[in-house]
Amino acid sequence: MEKLALHELWMLPYDLEEERAKEFLRRRGAGRVGVQLPPGLGGCWPEIGATLEECGVEGILVGSSCYGACDLADEEALKAGCGALLHYGHSDMGLPSRLPVLYVEARMRVDPSPAVEDALHGLGYKRLGLTTTVQHLSYLENLRKLLLSRGFEVHIGKPSGRAKYLGQILGCDVGSATSVAEKVEAFLHVGTGSFHPLGVAAATGKTVISVNPLGGRTVLSAAEFLRWRRGVVAKALSCRTFGILLSTKKGQWRPELARRVEKELRKEGRKTMMLVQDEIRVGDLKDFGMEAYVCTACPRIALDDARSTGEILLTPFETEVMLGKRGLEPYLLF
Ligand code: SF4
Numbered sequence: 001m002e003k004l005a006l007h008e009l010w011m012l013p014y015d016l017e018e019e020r021a022k023e024f025l026r027r028r029g030a031g032r033v034g035v036q037l038p039p040g041l042g043g044c045w046p047e048i049g050a051t052l053e054e055c056g057v058e059g060i061l062v063g064s065s066c067y068g069a070c071d072l073a074d075e076e077a078l079k080a081g082c083g084a085l086l087h088y089g090h091s092d093m094g095l096p097s098r099l100p101v102l103y104v105e106a107r108m109r110v111d112p113s114p115a116v117e118d119a120l121h122g123l124g125y126k127r128l129g130l131t132t133t134v135q136h137l138s139y140l141e142n143l144r145k146l147l148l149s150r151g152f153e154v155h156i157g158k159p160s161g162r163a164k165y166l167g168q169i170l171g172c173d174v175g176s177a178t179s180v181a182e183k184v185e186a187f188l189h190v191g192t193g194s195f196h197p198l199g200v201a202a203a204t205g206k207t208v209i210s211v212n213p214l215g216g217r218t219v220l221s222a223a224e225f226l227r228w229r230r231g232v233v234a235k236a237l238s239c240r241t242f243g244i245l246l247s248t249k250k251g252q253w254r255p256e257l258a259r260r261v262e263k264e265l266r267k268e269g270r271k272t273m274m275l276v277q278d279e280i281r282v283g284d285l286k287d288f289g290m291e292a293y294v295c296t297a298c299p300r301i302a303l304d305d306a307r308s309t310g311e312i313l314l315t316p317f318e319t320e321v322m323l324g325k326r327g328l329e330p331y332l333l334f
Helices: 018-028 042-054 074-079 113-120 134-149 195-204 222-237 255-267 282-288 299-303 316-322
Strands: 032-036 058-061 084-088 101-104 127-132 153-155 186-190 207-211 217-220 241-247 271-277 292-295
Touching: 018 042, 018 084, 018 101, 032 042, 032 074, 042 058, 042 084, 074 084, 113 134, 113 186, 113 207, 113 217, 127 134, 127 195, 134 153, 134 186, 186 195, 195 207, 195 217, 195 222, 195 299, 222 316, 241 255, 255 271, 255 316, 271 282, 292 299
Parallel strands: 032 058, 032 084, 084 101, 127 153, 127 186, 186 207, 241 271, 241 292
Antiparallel strands: 207 217
16 A cells, blocks of 8 residues: 555544543543644544533644653643643553543554565564554554464563553664564564664664555665764764753653763763753754754654754764764664
């Protein structure tokens, strides 16, 4: 199947767990609730709105960015007079909230088995690690059985704390892959997009066969990624001025890390500027006039968003590599 544009994603069948949402609304008795939808699910609003209407609850869409459960908008919803928050598309990562929150994971109702069957043809590996994102987790056990029935040895790992389920991958938690990396020859990842499987490849050094449940597979190796990041680190080495980026998003706010990076850079004779924003947009960085930047927020910003720009944007780990404190391998995403 051809690749879908973001605005087409919401047309896919997602489980919006209407009954669970109604039960939550009844229990909470809030007259007004905030609703957070990640990119791609904005089109589900009419369906969600109908559920709220049935419960006699006013819904307010919190329209600021929502890339993960790290982005919890309880403060915004509270300001808007809401008594509870419905957060769609992500699993709970245990962040404290000023409002009761219901996480609706919006699992996709598309069985990836046919796409996985297709991807297995001619696969030269027998010991596989199996990873996915929360949207496809309902099919993980079936996929494990499918792979076993085709003679593969299958390993499903444990996340490191931010992801909730065995086998689940986040851009900032690839524990489900690293915890079994030594036992496997390659990983089979189920999901759309390349950021998560690339993270698995980078953190484990293993080849990742990424299967899109809608059809098609991509093979990713860490080598190309590491070449790119080595180049960025080499460019940063000659830079004298660094902006240190801090995001105020609840699950991305890391002031101690930012201070540590600042101290290390200054010790090595670099000038630094601390920059605090809600959403860090790579396109805006050119306005701040620094030669290079270090992002202490979501790793996706340096490793995905910055790919198509000329900005020199490092992760804190890469800053240590640049300062000669450690090597680029094994690569640490966080
Ligand atoms: S990868 Fe980024 S957006 Fe996703 S949960 Fe982690 S910090 Fe949030």
